[in-house]
Amino acid sequence: MPFAAHPDFVLEAQRHIRDPSQFKWYAVTLLAFVLYAYATEVERGRWDVFAAGLAVWLADWFNEIINALILKASDRAPLWATTGPSAYQFLVGLNVEIMFMFALAGIVYVKLLPKDRAVRILGMPNRLAVALGLSVTSVAVELFLHATGTFHWEYWWWNTPFVPLIIVFGYLWFFLFAAWVYDAPDQGARWRRLGGLAAIDVVLALVFGVGLGWL
Numbered sequence: 001m002p003f004a005a006h007p008d009f010v011l012e013a014q015r016h017i018r019d020p021s022q023f024k025w026y027a028v029t030l031l032a033f034v035l036y037a038y039a040t041e042v043e044r045g046r047w048d049v050f051a052a053g054l055a056v057w058l059a060d061w062f063n064e065i066i067n068a069l070i071l072k073a074s075d076r077a078p079l080w081a082t083t084g085p086s087a088y089q090f091l092v093g094l095n096v097e098i099m100f101m102f103a104l105a106g107i108v109y110v111k112l113l114p115k116d117r118a119v120r121i122l123g124m125p126n127r128l129a130v131a132l133g134l135s136v137t138s139v140a141v142e143l144f145l146h147a148t149g150t151f152h153w154e155y156w157w158w159n160t161p162f163v164p165l166i167i168v169f170g171y172l173w174f175f176l177f178a179a180w181v182y183d184a185p186d187q188g189a190r191w192r193r194l195g196g197l198a199a200i201d202v203v204l205a206l207v208f209g210v211g212l213g214w215l
Contacts, residue, residue, distance in 0.1 A: 005076055009152040013081040016089040027087035030100045037104055048182050049110050051190050055178040056106030057099075058197045063170065064094040065204045065215065072214045077154035080142075084150035091215060106178040109134055117183070127183070131175030138171045139163050 006014075016022050041050040068091045071078040078092050086095040112134075114126050121129035143160070145151035153159040158166060177197070184190035209215035 007077055007152075007154060009081055009083050010071065010077050010092070010154075012083045013089065013092045013152075016083075016086070017092060018088075018090065022086060022088060024085075024087040027096045030087070030096065034100050034103045037107055041107065047187060048184075048190065049107055051184075051194050052110040052178040052182040053103060053106040055181040055194055055197070056109065056174045057103045058194070058201055059174040059177050060094075060099070060102040061201045062197060062204070063174075064091050065201065065208065067091070067093045068215045069208060072208075079153070079155065079158045081152045081154075082150060083152065084148075102174075105134070105138075105174070109175050109178055110182050113179075113182075127176065127179040131172055131179065132167075134175055135167045135171035139167050142166065142170075 038050060038053060041047075041053070067078045067080060071081075071092055080093045082089070082093055082095050082098065086097060088096040090096065090099065109130060112130050114121075117126070119126050124132070142151055143163070146153065146160075156162070181190055181193045184193055205215070
């Protein structure tokens with residue numbers, strides 16, 4: 001399919017990808033807030049919370065890379081794309097504001113978990129219940145952003161009314177992965193679990209981004 005077959009919102013998003021002229025200084029302030037949140041956990045010695053924060057961040061990078069590859073494979077559209085004012089656009093569906101939001105989301109998630117892992121919420125294990133609640137909330141935000149015309153879906157099966165698919169594959173697995181990292185039996189297991197996804201992200205970025213230029 002010719003390049004012109006891309007929807008207008010895809011063309012707009014592609015124009016802004018890694019365009020330095022789009023940079024805005026408030027991105028540095030957002031970075032400082034994120035660093036403060038992580039530094040606080042280091043100060044408290046809560047490496048489990050620190051790792052859970054990185055887990056969601058790395059999970060989102062995995063999804064965003066796959067989303068960009070779907071655009072390349074389809075030659076039409078990714079599953080989602082972002083447009084509108086942004087401090088910086090990394091990928092077709094990832095800007096700096098979203099990136100920093102996910103950098104904090106994992107920390108927020110584990111701080112909402114009950115201390116007792118056996119506690120059930122609405123009959124569900126608390127890790128799943130809290131993850132599901134945050135995932136539903138996140139998709140509700142996406143619906144609002146979609147209504148503003150700054151967040152876009154193209155395919156009928158990744159769109160309204162099929163939001164359960166977005167809940168599960170767009171968010172829920174992020175938080176469940178963070179719980180798996182957070183609940184690791186020891187630090188070695190925790191960093192191995194986290195490092196496995198980090199390695200996958202790096203390989204995907206190097207092969208498809210640096211090597212093939214598809215991202």
